[in-house]
Amino acid sequence: MGKDERFYLISMVCKLLNVHPQTLRLYEREGFIKPKRIKKQRIYTDEDLERLNFVIKLTKEFGVNRAGVDIILRMRERMQIMEEVMQEMLRYVDEEIRQQVEKRIKKFFEQF
Known part of the structure; x- marks a missing residue:
């Protein structure tokens, strides 16, 4: 739990999202959400x-x-993972290109 993270009890989440506590408990049972617990008290984060x-x-x-929500959430998570992998690949490619350009520039100036 990060220093700057905010935490909410179920009553506050219900007010903020205008839902009944049973709805949140149902979503937890369905696996859509996994709140942290402190002494059996559900604690929700901004995420x-x-x-x-x-x-x-x-x-x-x-x-x-609910079945559709489950599928959409799983697809969304996979897309986020794919995006992270693509970003890492782009960083690698950028670094490789930068190194190649630096080598060519160095080689060019070594001629003089």
Whole structure:
């Protein structure tokens, strides 16, 4: 738990997202959210709130059922992992290109 992280109890999350506590408990049972616990008390982070807000939008605004939400969340996680891998590959390619350019520049100036 980071120093700058904010934490919320279930009552505050319910007020912020305008949902019933049973809805949050259901989403936890379904595996959509995994709040931390301190002495059996659910503790939610900003990241949890963002994820819950996404799930609520899917179910209430778009009428997605729980099975659909599960699929969408898993696909979203895979896409995030793929994006991280692509960013790492781009950093590698950028570094390789930079090194090649530096070698060619050095070689060019060594001619003089």
